[in-house]
Amino acid sequence: MKPTSVFGHYEHHAEALLPRSLFVRRLRQHALLTAAVILGSLAIGILGYHATEDLSWLDSLLNASMILGGMGPVDPVRTDAGKWFASAYALYSGLVVLIAASILIAPIAHRILHRMHLQEDEQTGKPQR
Numbered sequence: 001m002k003p004t005s006v007f008g009h010y011e012h013h014a015e016a017l018l019p020r021s022l023f024v025r026r027l028r029q030h031a032l033l034t035a036a037v038i039l040g041s042l043a044i045g046i047l048g049y050h051a052t053e054d055l056s057w058l059d060s061l062l063n064a065s066m067i068l069g070g071m072g073p074v075d076p077v078r079t080d081a082g083k084w085f086a087s088a089y090a091l092y093s094g095l096v097v098l099i100a101a102s103i104l105i106a107p108i109a110h111r112i113l114h115r116m117h118l119q120e121d122e123q124t125g126k127p128q129r
Contacts, residue, residue, distance in 0.1 A: 010110050017114055026107045034103045041096045042068055045089050052082040068093045 011018055018026070045064025049055050055063065055075060063073045067090055077086045 011114065018111070023107065023111060030103050030107050034100045037096060037100055037103065038068070041093065045093070048085045048089055049082070052079060052085045053077060064089070068096065070094075070097065 042061075042064055045067060046057065046060045049060035049063045050057060053060075053063075053075065059075060063075055066072060066074055067086070070093070073086060077083050
């Protein structure tokens with residue numbers, strides 16, 4: 001069965017391995033989704049720091065980037081609203097990093113496991129669908 005959508009269907013273990021061109025397409029789409037998640041999260045941080053700490057757009061970008069990258073804020077957080085935002089954004093950013101890594105790794109892990117399963121089927125003589 002041919003996948004109807006790169007995201008909507010991963011081939012079953014009994015199906016043939018996805019051709020390289022479609023696999024590269026799947027990787028590209030996962031990379032674009034990951035970039036969208038990261039850019040969206042960065043936008044949330046920029047807006048949050050700009051609104052709660054009255055930082056310039058550039059300083060807001062710097063602080064949001066540093067938090068999202070796991071380094072911590074550059075400017076001290078002075079307002080109560082900024083502290084609430086920075087706390088929530090830091091927790092959120094930790095999850096975003098895990099989600100982004102998972103989105104990128106999923107097609108690669110699936111292909112490796114699928115290939116291993118196909119090799120196992122060849123050794124046991126099970127027919128493919």
